[in-house]
Amino acid sequence: MTIHIREAQPTEYDILGETTAQAYLQDGLLDFGESDAYLTELKDVAKRAAAATVLVAVNGNALLGGVTFVPGPGPMADLAAPGEAEIRMLAVDRAARGHGAGEALVRACVDRARALDGCERVVLSTQRTMESAHRIYRRLGFVRTPERDWNPLPQLDDITLLTYELTLRDRSRHNMWG
Numbered sequence: 443m444t445i446h447i448r449e450a451q452p453t454e455y456d457i458l459g460e461t462t463a464q465a466y467l468q469d470g471l472l473d474f475g476e477s478d479a480y481l482t483e484l485k486d487v488a489k490r491a492a493a494a495t496v497l498v499a500v501n502g503n504a505l506l507g508g509v510t511f512v513p514g515p516g517p518m519a520d521l522a523a524p525g526e527a528e529i530r531m532l533a534v535d536r537a538a539r540g541h542g543a544g545e546a547l548v549r550a551c552v553d554r555a556r557a558l559d560g561c562e563r564v565v566l567s568t569q570r571t572m573e574s575a576h577r578i579y580r581r582l583g584f585v586r587t588p589e590r591d592w593n594p595l596p597q598l599d600d601i602t603l604l605t606y607e608l609t610l611r612d613r614s615r616h617n618m619w620g
Contacts, residue, residue: 490601
């Protein structure tokens with residue numbers, strides 16, 4: 443499988459929104475299932491694209507998955523502080539998993555962060571059960587930052603999101619991205 447990463451086109455927003463929503467639903471990541479308010483956010487790719495960069499992984503004409511790259515603090519950032527970029531809503535279609543699309547999307551976000559002046563870190567939030575994603579993050583050098591773990595629904599005790607960060611190094615000293 444040949445995977446290419448590029449910015450999502452407006453004609454792909456609906457299919458990417460549905461792919462993302464289905465990935466979260468099928469993996470049991472939405473506590474309230476079809477009635478979860480976050481499902482609307484996952485489906486609204488146009489809103490994400492207006493405030494951040496939405497990337498897709500494709501194989502030929504097949505859309506495999508997507509991710510939202512947030513270049514710093516702003517309306518799409520949950521965690522990002524000045525000097526930080528953020529990765530959000532990583533999702534790969536179940537049928538396309540295991541071929542490197544998720545890792546390619548994360549690498550593309552890291553590459554974009556490295557290209558930003560003043561960006562020192564890439565941060566992200568993840569659910570405890572997203573173990574495949576955790577393996578990707580660790581493999582790429584992300585480390586857990588439990589001091590930044592947070593709960594998007596404070597009224598519910600069991601929805602704490604785990605956080606990871608990757609400290610970006612000076613390219614002249616160390617470049618793990620080739």
